[in-house]
Amino acid sequence: MVRCTECAREYSGLGNETSSGDDESFFKLRQQLAPSLGVSPLPDLELSAAFRVKFATTDDDVDTLLGQTRPYGFGDYGQLGVQATVDLDTQHPGDYRNGGVKLRGSGAYYPELWDVESAFGVVEADAIGYLPLGRATLALRAGGKKVFGTY
Helix, strand or coil, X not given: CEECCEEEEECCCCCCCCCCCXXXXXXXXXXXXXXXXXXXXXXXXXXXXXXXXXXXXXXXCCCCHHHHHCCCCCCEEEEEEEEEEEEEECCCXXXXXXXXXXXXXXXXXXXXXXXXXXXXXXXXXXXXXEEEECCXXXXXXXXXXXXXXXX
């Protein structure tokens, strides 16, 4: 399996009190995620690994929050890294009545290369459970993420 995704994110600043007025583009930021290769040794299990090459160019626009705060990584910024992911999904898509569990764990490491000034790593996990209760289904979700190093 080969997967390549793209996501749009918002940068909300360092804290919760950032105000943009009425301009929603003030917070906009685009990130590209590199492709990954995966295998499914069992029907409900997927293992994937990726070599990450990320590069971002941020416009020097003072009308955006990034342009005003200029955080670490502002401007032209590239990073190289590796990532591994484990996905377990016992629930069938669209069939929440029978219950099931989805577990996902991943870790990534970015060494001190290219524009990365200090190596850092990321570990994250999510757990989702579906519990049938007659005509209804209770869905529970928990997750966490920890970044190690200077990022």
